[in-house]
Amino acid sequence: MELEAIIGRLRGRGYKVTPQRLMVLKALAAERHQSLEELRGRCSGVGLATLYRTLDLLTGIGAVRRLELGDGPRYELAGDHHHHLICESCGEISEFEECPLDGAGLGRIGGFSPRAHSLEVYGRCAGCR
């Protein structure tokens, strides 16, 4: 399970597995690309500072991705590779899994060696056309 792996990674690095951290992880597992406020809602009892600290920690160990999709940061579990579609009309955010870079891939670019990438696509969702 996804969460188990993250918990293992926390323990492996000497971090404690606290109820607060578990709560944040479960909140993240419940839905993708959530804003801080949404996470707050799902993590009642977890202090604001702890929420920030936990997201920092999880981002640091690669368990969480911090997104900037247009209005304020969002967070999601970093588990699977996918990209975001942002509707410029209604603001809806959706995902797609078929990475357009899969085929072409990213070889060395100049002297730069890629490790990861993020791709955001802006346009209009089905509903808004």
Add this chain to the structure above:
Amino acid sequence: MELEAIIGRLRGRGYKVTPQRLMVLKALAAERHQSLEELRGRCSGVGLATLYRTLDLLTGIGAVRRLELGDGPRYELAGDHHHHLICESCGEISEFEECPLDGAGLGRIGGFSPRAHSLEVYGRCAGCR
């Protein structure tokens, strides 16, 4: 010239071309992906609020892109299509023009019709390998 086009667009939409706006535009033309502080440095005499307002305005009319590359927002003229390489070791930001999506292109994705996209590549720069 790039700036002329933007100035035209401002006028066309009923915005005034003020010395402050020109100063911000020239600052943006001087270098890519600048932080607010860098822009501040190049725009002496321009009030902070005006700088924010101007960047907002220019972003609104599509003349400027606001970037989120890792630590704090950055801004650049939206003129040409390019993407960013972010070195995870030293933080250096560089660009590349050859868009990997050029060939494959982005057709309709599900019901979503793409208008633009942004791609950021994280890895290690030549110097850090």
Add this chain to the structure above:
DNA sequence: ATGTAGTTGAAAAATTTTTTCAATTAGGAG
């Protein structure tokens, strides 16, 4: 030259994020 809507700077307000610090707790050692 004039009038006016748009613009500006400075300060205040609002928002967001980080830090501080005393109290609490997870988890290893015995």
Add this chain to the structure above:
DNA sequence: CTCCTAATTGAAAAAATTTTTCAACTACAT
């Protein structure tokens, strides 16, 4: 199971960032 200790937490304060307010100013159409 109990103890111990370093890690963690919450609340409040502080810091950083962004937006708003408002009176004075100015670009530019007429």
